[in-house]
Amino acid sequence: MSTYFAILTEVGEAKLANAIALGQTLKLKNLAVGDGNGNLPMPVRTQKALVREVRRAGLNQLSIDPANASQIIVEQVLPEDVGGWWIREIGIYDEAGDLCAVANCPPSYKPQMAEGSGRTQVVRIVLIVASTAAIELKIDPSVILATRKYVDEQAGSVLVHADRQLAAHLAAADPHPLLAKRSYVDEQAGSVLVHGEKQLAGHLAAADPHPQLAQRSYVDEQAGSVLVHAGKQLAAHLAAADPHPQLAQRSYVDEQAGSVLVHGEKQLAAHLGAADPHPQLAHRSYVDEQAGSVLAHSEQQLAAHLGAADPHPQLAHRAYVDEQAGSVLVYGEKQLTAHQAAADPHPQYSMKEVATLPKFNTSKKLVNAEFVQQEQGNLAGLKGIAVSRPLVAGDIGHALYFVNDDITVTLPRPDSIANGNIVGRRLTFFGYATVSGTISPGDGAFLGYDVGSVASLLVKPGQSLSVVATNGSTWQVIDSTAEMGRNADFASRLLKDGYQPLPGGLIMQWQTISVPAATTGISTKDFSFPIAFKEAAFGCTASISGIGASPDSNAFVSAMANSINGGVAQSNYIHSNVSIFIISIGK
Incomplete structure (x- = not known):
């Protein structure tokens, strides 16, 4: 189905x-x-x-x-x-x-x-x-x-339908029956022209072809009448005693202005002649009198305050403050003397020796300096490892070194060493004298280096490596001078075409390229570095690694960088192509 x-x-x-x-x-x-x-x-x-x-x-x-x-x-x-x-x-x-x-x-x-x-x-x-x-x-x-x-x-x-319709339309005897034929249109046009000429001749021969329009003589007659009437109206207006009765005459305006001035002068004279023209405002003499009263009252109040036996009853007298300060000093000296003379001035911090608690103890019991030192960042001591063995609880917090060659220290799961808080516990391995040693994780344990896990790490003379427990199954490398190639800053590719980052940011790269035979002059070949330099390519050196035909004593090769991504190689060998080995330095 x-x-x-x-x-x-x-x-x-x-x-x-x-x-x-x-x-x-x-x-x-x-x-x-x-x-x-x-x-x-x-x-x-x-x-x-x-x-x-x-x-x-x-x-x-x-x-x-x-x-x-x-x-x-x-x-x-x-x-x-x-x-x-x-x-x-x-x-x-x-x-x-x-x-x-x-x-x-x-x-x-x-x-x-x-x-x-x-x-x-x-x-x-x-x-x-x-x-x-x-x-x-x-x-x-x-x-x-x-x-x-x-x-x-x-x-x-x-x-298809349109093509059929168009063919039928074009084949019809009269495809447009509703439209007039050209001969009919020409005939009608001739009739219209004849009729139009007759009408124009009749119009031009008429005594008054436009009876609805005024003739020029009539318009002139009316214009003259209008002018005569306008002249009469203007003469009557100019001859009238008061042609604008709605407007005030100049004499009336002057008379009213004079009356306003006379009234204003009378009002100003009455204001200036009044005994108190501003009754709402205080006279200067009244203001001076009130100011004097205020000053006199203030001086009386100040004199009474200064003459009082205790003008500030809420504040302590200086003598009382001095007395209290002396009492406090005497009491403080007595207390300090008694504290210094006491056999155990701090009984809550006992000066007696207490036993060192077991490793990883997280109780609230008192601890001694030895426990604090082994539990904090300081190393509890040095330990030499003479034979291959697993890590034990007593190793935590120590600096471990290898006494003999070919020794392997196995790291068990952190949670199998003790029942206490193991996360964050640290130990250090270092290569002592001329002896090297190997560190590897045990069953169920992981040894983390950078972002991955490793099967083992070799600590050579002069190198050191510190690990810390990050969870119940993992030991993580937190600082190391061993196997620096595992560090992300020194990640390399050790192949025929490869690279190697060096301390300080320097990068060395190598590769082999083939340059074609030079038919005339010099043959060139662009090449790309195995990886791009981050900032600059300082230079390249080239040498012949292989020739396709017989050697040529006059052959030469060279290479130079033209960017952080690559450069160009040159050869003058004319018999065959040339394999060139190039070393490039940059950062």
Whole structure:
């Protein structure tokens, strides 16, 4: 059985059978897609809806399969601006909203533009039906998109129809019966011209061709009347005793101005002659009198304050302060003398010796200096390791050195050494005299170096290495001068073409390249360094490592850097290509 298929539902089968029996059509309207709630659903005839529908819209096309007349093809175009879900199931609904057909499909994610990607996607279902004539597409053309294939087919049909219509139009005896022929138009134009000339001649011969317009003599007569009337009106205006009765005459304005001045001078004279022209304001004599009273009262209050036996009863007298200070000093000296004379002035910090607690003890008991030293950053002492053995609790906090060669110290899991707090416990190994030693993790333990784990580390004479427990199973190297090649700053590639970072930031690189034979003059070959220098390439040196033909005593090779990424090599050897070994220095 196929994994992906389409079927009619029970409702769809019933409606199609009824449409065929009654000679009607089943009107399919919408197509819905769903995500199957995250799983691929199997279509069943009893379905009434999709498992989980995510979008429903009108059909774009319903057509009969040109390769099989008993199959119909149903299509819908999903535009770019919809999506954000998976398509695993498809349903076809009629105009009544009933699910008539259902299908599943390979899961396909439909993105939308807001996610940074979008596409137009066509969903297509092929159905085998009893009668393709009984199925009808019901659409709203204003909201339906068309596929490019549909548009191309329709455009082809339109072009064929247009070509046929144009051929029939051009072959017709009179393709434009509603339009006048040229001969008829010319005949009518001649008649119009003759009639127009007759009308113009009659117009020009008339005594008054424009009876609605005033003649020039009438206009001149009226203009003269208007001028005469205007002259009479102006003369009467100028001769009138008061041509502007609404405006005040100059004599009236002057009279009113004089009255205002006389009244203002009378008011000012009365104000200046008044005994108290500003009764709301205090006289200067009153202000001086009040100021004198305030000063006299203040002086009386100050004199009483200064003459009082205790003007500040809330404050302590100087004598009382001195007395109290003396008492405090005497009491303090007595207390200090007693404290210094006491056999144990700090009984809560006993001066008696106490036993050293076991390593990793986290209780609240008193501790001595020995326990503090072994538990803190200072090393508790030195220990020599004479034979290969596992690390023990007594080694924690010590500096360990190797007494003999070929000794291996095995690091067990930190949580197997003691039951106390082991995280953060530290020990140091160092190469003493001319003896080297190896450190390796035991069963279930890990030895971390930089960002990875290592199987073992070799500590040579003059080198040191410190590890700390970071959890119950891991010892992590926190500082080391052993196996510096494992340090990220000195990571190298020791191959034919390789590099080696050095202390101070210097990088040495080497490689071998082949330079073609020099046909004329000098042959060149660009090359790239195994890794790019970080800041600058200081220079390159080159030597011949191989020649394709017989040696040439006059052959020379050279190389120079032209960037932090690479450079150019040169050779004048003319017989064959030359292999050049290049060493480059930079930082």
